Amino acid sequence: MSELPNYKCYLSQLPATFMTILGIQPSGQIPEAVPELIERYSGIERIIINLIDNFGLFEITYYKPEFIISNSDALVLLSTKNPYTLGVLHQIMYGGFEKEPNGFHLLKELNKQGKQTIWVGRKKDLDRYDGGTNSIAKDTDMSSWIEAAKVVNRHDLSWIHYLDFESLHRQHSQLRQQTPETLLERLINRTDKWILSTYKQLRENSLLIILGDHGRFKMDLEYSGKIAQWRQASVPVAILIRK
Numbered sequence: 001m002s003e004l005p006n007y008k009c010y011l012s013q014l015p016a017t018f019m020t021i022l023g024i025q026p027s028g029q030i031p032e033a034v035p036e037l038i039e040r041y042s043g044i045e046r047i048i049i050n051l052i053d054n055f056g057l058f059e060i061t062y063y064k065p066e067f068i069i070s071n072s073d074a075l076v077l078l079s080t081k082n083p084y085t086l087g088v089l090h091q092i093m094y095g096g097f098e099k100e101p102n103g104f105h106l107l108k109e110l111n112k113q114g115k116q117t118i119w120v121g122r123k124k125d126l127d128r129y130d131g132g133t134n135s136i137a138k139d140t141d142m143s144s145w146i147e148a149a150k151v152v153n154r155h156d157l158s159w160i161h162y163l164d165f166e167s168l169h170r171q172h173s174q175l176r177q178q179t180p181e182t183l184l185e186r187l188i189n190r191t192d193k194w195i196l197s198t199y200k201q202l203r204e205n206s207l208l209i210i211l212g213d214h215g216r217f218k219m220d221l222e223y224s225g226k227i228a229q230w231r232q233a234s235v236p237v238a239i240l241i242r243k
Contacts, residue, residue, distance in 0.1 A: 004075045009034045011080035011088065011236065015095045015106045018047055021207065022156055024113045028104035030095030040074065041242065045205040048152050050195055051121075053085055053163040054184060055212030057237050063185050065192035068210055068239055071199070076238040083236045085163065086128075088213040093129050107133040110157055118151045120144045121161035141187075145194045153203050160198075162191050163215075202243050210239040 009017075016026040016033040021041050026033070057077065060068065080091060091097065093106050107117045108131045119130055121144065123137035136151070138144040141162045148160045199208055213236050 004072055005040075007034065007036055007074065007076045008079065009037075009076060011078040011083075012091045012096045014078075014092050014238070015104075018049075018106070018157065019110065022047060022110070022115060024110060024115065026095075026104075027109065028095065030104055034076075037074070037076070037240075041207055041240070043205055044207045044242070046153070046155065046203070047157045047207045047209060048148075048198065048202065049157070049159045049209045049211055050191075050198070051088070051159065051161045051163075051211045051213065052188075052191060053161075053213055054215040055188065055210075055237075056083070056214065057212075057235050059184070059188060059212065060237060060239065063188050065188050067192050067196040067199070068241075071241050072239045073242055074240040076240065078236040078238060080236060083214040085213050085215055086125075088211075088236065089125060089129050093131070105131040105133075107131060107157075115156040116154070117157045117159070118155045119159040119161075120147045120151065121159070122163065125161065141191070141194075145198075148194075148198055149201060152198060152206075153201070162194075199241065199243060204243060206243045208241040208243065210237075210241070212237050 010031060013031045013034050016030055017037050019026045020033040020038050021044050080087065082088070082091070082097075087097075095104050095106070107119065110117050111133055117133055119126060119133070119135040120138055121135070122139070126135040126137055136147055138147055144160055144162065148158070152158045152160075195208070195210060202208065
């Protein structure tokens with residue numbers, strides 16, 4: 001990972017960056033795009049966002065998911081005051097912490113300017129944030145992944161949300177089956193394989209983005225010592241892979 005081109009930006013800069021990469025001039029008072037990413041990814045025809053809850057700089061460097069590590073061509077460290085799931089969804093959809101400043105909503109803005117979008121995720125998130133745009137509610141990560149295979153090449157921007165960890169963590173904790181750290185590692189490696197399969201089916205000139213957040217709420221995992229400190233300092237990331 002240390003050899004990858006590294007960039008830093010505010011999380012709220014991602015909406016304008018996504019739009020500009022797709023050839024759309026952002027409107028409304030939202031933070032400006034990241035010029036280095038615009039230049040690096042010129043010619044992209046479609047963007048596929050894979051949002052993974054409980055996944056950040058710590059998880060990618062500690063667990064080293066094989067496909068993501070070996071195929072990444074850029075790492076973006078994301079600065080934000082709210083790295084948790086709903087905060088991340090809000091900032092990306094609205095370009096900040098306000099709700100629809102000047103009427104801006106990422107998916108609606110793309111649709112208005114002739115781009116097709118799709119969001120696959122949990123119904124309660126879609127109801128809150130999709131703004132009436134094209135979305136498909138799925139109850140599990142596996143069903144979201146299966147749906148991804150159907151939609152990613154048919155839309156200019158596809159958004160697939162993987163968020164099984166916390167619900168499975170509750171189930172496993174009640175049954176005392178495995179530690180949360182073991183479960184998290186297993187799910188990261190599973191999702192890594194799913195993202196690989198998505199990548200294989202993509203058409204040329206696609207940009208695959210693996211975006212991580214801190215989950216729904218702060219979780220006290222059982223790391224200790226320097227590893228615990230390392231995780232505490234972790235930040236949300238975006239891993240970019242061009243095809």
